[in-house]
Amino acid sequence: MSSRKAALKSVPLVLDAETRAHDDHHASLRLWLRLLSCTGQIESRIRQRLQLSFNTTLPRFDLMAQLERAPEGLKMSELSQRLMVTGGNVTGITDGLEKEGLVVREVDIADRRINRVKLTSDGARQFRRMAAEHEQWIADLFSALSPRQKGHLMALLGELKAHVIGSKRGTTP
Amino acid sequence: MSSRKAALKSVPLVLDAETRAHDDHHASLRLWLRLLSCTGQIESRIRQRLQLSFNTTLPRFDLMAQLERAPEGLKMSELSQRLMVTGGNVTGITDGLEKEGLVVREVDIADRRINRVKLTSDGARQFRRMAAEHEQWIADLFSALSPRQKGHLMALLGELKAHVIGSKRGTTP
DNA sequence: CGCCAATACTTGAGGTGTCAAATACAAATG
DNA sequence: CATTTGTATTTGACACCTCAAGTATTGGCG
Numbered sequence: 577m578s579s580r581k582a583a584l585k586s587v588p589l590v591l592d593a594e595t596r597a598h599d600d601h602h603a604s605l606r607l608w609l610r611l612l613s614c615t616g617q618i619e620s621r622i623r624q625r626l627q628l629s630f631n632t633t634l635p636r637f638d639l640m641a642q643l644e645r646a647p648e649g650l651k652m653s654e655l656s657q658r659l660m661v662t663g664g665n666v667t668g669i670t671d672g673l674e675k676e677g678l679v680v681r682e683v684d685i686a687d688r689r690i691n692r693v694k695l696t697s698d699g700a701r702q703f704r705r706m707a708a709e710h711e712q713w714i715a716d717l718f719s720a721l722s723p724r725q726k727g728h729l730m731a732l733l734g735e736l737k738a739h740v741i742g743s744k745r746g747t748t749p
Numbered sequence: 750m751s752s753r754k755a756a757l758k759s760v761p762l763v764l765d766a767e768t769r770a771h772d773d774h775h776a777s778l779r780l781w782l783r784l785l786s787c788t789g790q791i792e793s794r795i796r797q798r799l800q801l802s803f804n805t806t807l808p809r810f811d812l813m814a815q816l817e818r819a820p821e822g823l824k825m826s827e828l829s830q831r832l833m834v835t836g837g838n839v840t841g842i843t844d845g846l847e848k849e850g851l852v853v854r855e856v857d858i859a860d861r862r863i864n865r866v867k868l869t870s871d872g873a874r875q876f877r878r879m880a881a882e883h884e885q886w887i888a889d890l891f892s893a894l895s896p897r898q899k900g901h902l903m904a905l906l907g908e909l910k911a912h913v914i915g916s917k918r919g920t921t922p
Numbered sequence: 923c924g925c926c927a928a929t930a931c932t933t934g935a936g937g938t939g940t941c942a943a944a945t946a947c948a949a950a951t952g
Numbered sequence: 953c954a955t956t957t958g959t960a961t962t963t964g965a966c967a968c969c970t971c972a973a974g975t976a977t978t979g980g981c982g
Contacts, residue, residue: 608791608891611791611906613833614906615784618913623940635967635969651930651931662970665970667933668932668968669968687929688977688978689930689931690977691930691931714781717777718780719777720912720913721905725905725908729780729905734783736787740790743889808938824960835940836962840963841938841962845937861947862960862961863947864961
């Protein structure tokens with residue numbers, strides 16, 4: 577109701593360093609939340625479909641996908657590396673798949689510490705069915721973006737990933 | 750060894766639909782894997798730091814973050830919605846936080862089915878300490894991108910997310 | 923040969939996550 | 953007011969996932 581205007585807060589023409597930092601922090605935070613929610617949504621859709629269509633899970637699917645490209649089988653440790661999960665985890669998932677007959681463990685002749693894991697023919701057949709559908713799901717989920725946009729997104733994520741991985745120093749030397 | 754050239758497979762000047770579809774599928778798949786690995790890397794870095802610096806976890810942090818913006822407290826169901834996880838999960842995380850005295854459950858006077866969850870003053874203090882560091886971590890992790898690039902990434906992910914969420918029909922109506 | 927460190931994997935405890943069934947309370951209905 | 957219906961949360965069974973400790977087995981070294 578007052579008529580005074582002089583007391584309104586001034587709008588600086590040049591933003592100070594602190595303000596810029598604050599804005600950037602905020603932008604990064606929002607970006608991170610969007611990245612997280614985007615990935616989460618897609619992942620949850622895939623899990624859901626894997627469950628509905630094939631009564632399986634993403635980690636199982638991922639493990640089988642690795643095995644499919646390695647007809648000679650993979651060591652547990654190799655699976656662990658490729659799936660970027662711990663060895664104990666691989667043990668558990670492999671147990672489940674083995675119980676369902678989709679996969680077999682074969683003790684290495686030369687070094688009996690080693691377990692070589694292979695797809696059974698049943699597992700291979702089942703995986704091929706799943707892989708085809710899976711690829712289509714992904715294509716559909718990403719169909720909102722043009723090839724050009726996909727390339728752009730790929731590049732931006734590439735830079736981000738490189739920086740994140742590159743700065744992995746300083747934890748426990 | 751033959752000198753005949755006519756039998757070489759022709760290279761079409763215009764790619765057929767099948768080839769285009771195949772390439773697009775492949776691009777989508779690679780993009781998805783990169784998205785996944787990027788998010789995973791960042792998430793794992795944050796988890797690691799939360800563990801090292803504050804001996805806590807990401808879900809606990811996220812729950813406390815929600816409570817900080819709601820001094821009157823939140824119902825379990827509200828937490829469930831905001832964190833995008835199931836109610837059972839919220840129960841578990843809240844149990845842990847309550848055991849450590851960072852959070853309290855208060856039964857609603859008017860409707861005794863409702864549990865209102867609040868940060869304790871101890872929890873609030875601890876959260877503020879964590880939040881400041883957390884924001885800095887994020888800013889650092891995303892510092893590889895210019896503000897312009899951040900904006901671009903934000904927009905691309907926005908389109909992707911909108912499409913994914915928009916196509917959520919067709920499961921169980 | 924015999925011991926010992928390194929390697930490959932498994933096990934067990936603890937925190938997340940999901941779903942479906944159980945519990946506790948409230949509201950609507952007759 | 954008693955019964956039914958609905959809502960808020962918890963519980964229990966599984967599946968992941970990590971870390972740290974345990975078990976086998978190998979290969980080197982005295």
